[in-house]
Amino acid sequence: MGGVGKKPVRKRGSRLDELQRDALVYAAVVDSALDAVIVVDEEGRVVTMNASAEATFGYSKSEAIGRSIGALIVPDDHKQAHEAGMARYRATGVPHVLGRRVEMDARCRDGRIIPVELAITEVKLPDRRYFTANLRDLSAAKAAAAEIQRQREALHQSEKLAAIGSLLAGVAHELNNPLSVVLGQATMLQEELEGSAIAESAGKRARQIQSAAERCARVVRSFMAIARQHKAEKRAVAVAPLLEGAVELLAYGLRSNGIAVYRDYESAMPEVFVDPDQLQQIVVNLIVNANQALQETDGKRAIEIRTFVGHDGLARIVVDDSGPGIPEAIQAQIFDPFFTTKPLGVGTGIGLSISRGLAESQDGRLALAASSLGGAAFELTLPLASGSATEVERGGKPADVPSDRAAAALRAIVIDDEPEIAALIGEALSRNGYRSDLAGSGAEAQALIAAAAGGYDAVICDLRMPDIDGPALYRWIEANHAALVERIVFVTGDALGPAAGRFLAECRRPFLEKPFTPADVARLVADFAPRKH
Structure with missing residues (x-):
């Protein structure tokens, strides 16, 4: 009982051992932290840093210790504010960012600027103060957020396109009824005028009405062909009429932008074996891209469409423009979905991706080609129809009138x-x-x-x-x-x-x-x- 109530005697050596052990544990925890940790003194010089800081910023601990943190990781445009903040704290002792989480930019050794979340805590010792900066690299989080936003915008755009498709169906239906009446009555009027005294003048007017109505009809049909969603139906198709249909569909925009369209179609061009609606959609996408690129050109604005059969026995359709061209640095990315260099609201970055997919579904391919106009040229390669004729599809012969x-x-x-x-x-x-x-x-x-x-x-x-x-x-x-x-x-x-x-x-x-x-x-x-x- 005599020993009850007496405190155990702690030797001085064991206390030092405990302190050393705690220091080692603390160092191990800091060094294994996923976030970057940098300790600086009152002058802003680096005292130590952990492995994550070395990996994040690219400096080794030995080359960072003793250097100003401002010289190491603060971007040039932020250095003045950083130095002013340090001086103000040393003079007044009033913290500005201590105990707060702030987002800012930081510079790596290779010059890259990365977004980081910063939290600074003060460590007071009897003889001086230190500051521990915890920095979390936000690059991955920012990239993920940007990707989510991009996908959200892409989904929104997809919904808009679906809505436009539904709207187009209604508009086409409303336009097609009066167009049928105009087209039909103009045709019948021409027939009735034959042999009459006013056949020449009135017949000419009727033909003009019919021609205008047929043009409207072709535009509506082209829109419907592009909007129509169906399984690919390949058949032998003459190339030139489809190309002309695409140009006619976009004629107003090309004309209003002062763009000249040149044709260089190979004579007796064989038919290709494709889905005509999908082929026309590819060509429309390529012409739209060229149109948008040419709006940034001050000089001659021209698009050339060429067709020919290559040495490999495959058909070639080239859409070439005199625009600024495509920088070599991004040529490998232009067919990636949603990649675009156009301003917000001008392009979605899906046109070329869709076009390449459609080309491949036709057993063809779409690729960049050498431009003869100094801009960007896209070459569409397609299989020929076996035993194809050069005659344009007209939808069949007129019916024989019954006796x-x-x-x-x-x-x-x-x-x-x-x-x-x-x-x-x-x-x-x-x-x-x-x-x-x-x-x-x-x-x-x-x-x-x-x-x-x-x-x-x-x-x-x-x-x-x-x-x-x-x-x-x-x-x-x-x-x-x-x-x-x-x-x-x-x-x-x-x-x-x-x-x-x-x-x-x-x-x-x-x-x-x-x-x-x-x-x-x-x-x-x-x-x-x-x-x-």
């Missing part, structure tokens, strides 16, 4: 909620031997078909109608008048819509895409002429 004897027996029903369109189709059919009944709705068509006991040789039906639309009427005919199913032809200005596209693919019935001409109507219904028994 008068056969014509007297033919009967059609035209269903369209646009009276002008229904009347136009009916008149076109009458000129090709059909007697047509017109219906302004699906319900009216059902009544007429039921009254005629299905006795129609052709059923021409609009796809989109407010009450009973084309697909619903098709299913009703299929259930009640099955013999008529093979006589149905659809008319649509909305073939790029996903629902319309799925239905047309499922029913496998022919369709006429607005805007159309009377000859298009005659051609499509030609197969129905012998139906009457």
